[in-house]
Amino acid sequence: MKGYHSEEKISQTVHQSHIPFKNLKMRNDSELSDGELQEAFAKGLLKPGLNITQDKPKTTANNVEGMKQCLVEFRRNLPWVERLDMSNPPAADIVAKAEGKLATQDSGPINAEDDFQREMYFYRQAQASVLEALPQLLKLKIATKRPEDYFAEMAKTDQHMQKIRKKLIMKQTAMEKSEKAKKLREQRKYGKKVQTEVLQKRQKEKKAMMASVKNYQKGMTDKLDFLDGDQGKGKGKKGAGVTKAAMNKKGPNAKRKFKDQRFGFGGKKSGSKWNTKESHNDVSGFKAKVAHGKGGKKFGKGGKQKPNKRPGKDSRRKMKNRS
Structure with a gap:
């Protein structure tokens, strides 16, 4: 633990008192047990204030001469066009001037915790760098705009692109x-x-x-x-x-x-052939010869009319086909 005497120091004290360290049991693989510590303290092996926090002052080194020497060693006297470094304050806040307000740096220090103020400060500083760097580039005759017929250089060769084109055509086919x-x-x-x-x-x-x-x-x-x-x-x-x-x-x-x-069609009849009282008493149509089987040649024995003979099977089939 930070600020406390380490376990290694305690073990060194125990070794100096000729107590075998292997006989001391460890707890949680980082500390000695309470009983072992009390026993060591009773024998005078642990000094008072051994476990008291010790606050050491933090030392800082500000070697200005050494930093200047390092700066001189890696500094190179290159022209500005090779460095393109700019050190300038931010541009004027035109919006604040138009609205009749004070700029941020005029009203007070910029709050670094305010994201909007911080980003606007970076934005205006970039504007000031552009306004200062463009005239210098034009003075050195360095083009700042890309021409209309500009074609970017390909990262791969034409042969490689032809191979890719063939593979794409084969895949499409x-x-x-x-x-x-x-x-x-x-x-x-x-x-x-x-x-x-x-x-x-x-x-x-x-x-x-x-x-x-x-x-x-x-x-x-x-x-x-x-x-x-x-x-x-x-x-x-x-x-x-x-x-x-x-x-x-x-x-x-x-x-x-x-x-x-x-x-007929079945069902209840009209009753036109049923006898009534008048038809029952009317005997004008009665014929004795017909009633008693004496009607002539068309009647056979018993006074019954002979039925028509049924045609044969072949005859019936022919009649059916003709119909």
Whole structure:
């Protein structure tokens, strides 16, 4: 610790008293234990005031002659154009004069802790240096402005820049080839996708055509629009398969119409054929021959009318195809 006798000095005192230092245990690797210090103090090994802070005065050396000698040794008598050093006060504060205020240095010392005052002081001092140095440079015929056709010297040679240019061109060409190959892969994927969609569309159309043919054979439709192919598709997709919903919207087919005409529409009847009291008592239309099976040749045994013979299967198929 600063200002205190070091542990090394205490250990030297212990060694002088012929006490083996290795027997003294260290605490925290930097200090002796309290018991060991008390034991050493009781034996007179530690002197009074050994652990009292000692403030030593700080000595400073201001060797002016030596500094002047060093300055003479490294000073070189170079012309001003090689040094370009300026030592001048800051320029006048034009803004303060225009506003009728005193400049900072006129109003008092500059506060070094004030950032704004300090920076403005540096700025005005740089202005004063420029105002003083420009006339001297012009007097020495040294240009202070860059000409319009000035080209900065390249840090690298033309050969090196040509190599860089070739590498950049090769990199750009490789990128273009990569982009072109990427586009071709995308086009191939898109072509395969379109081809798959076309095949699926054809299969769907074929399936719809077969469904339409089956519906026509079963008598569920009497339209042949599905035979038009693509021409029917342009007119609301008539070539597609006929569904029950579409058939209901278009109306009943021929088979349904025939059954409705023959058997009626179902539901409650109008009751026009029901007997009433008057029709029950009216016997003017009664014919005994018809009622008792004596109507002639068109009646067989039992007075029942012979039903029509049903045609065969081939005949029914031919009749169905003709319709």
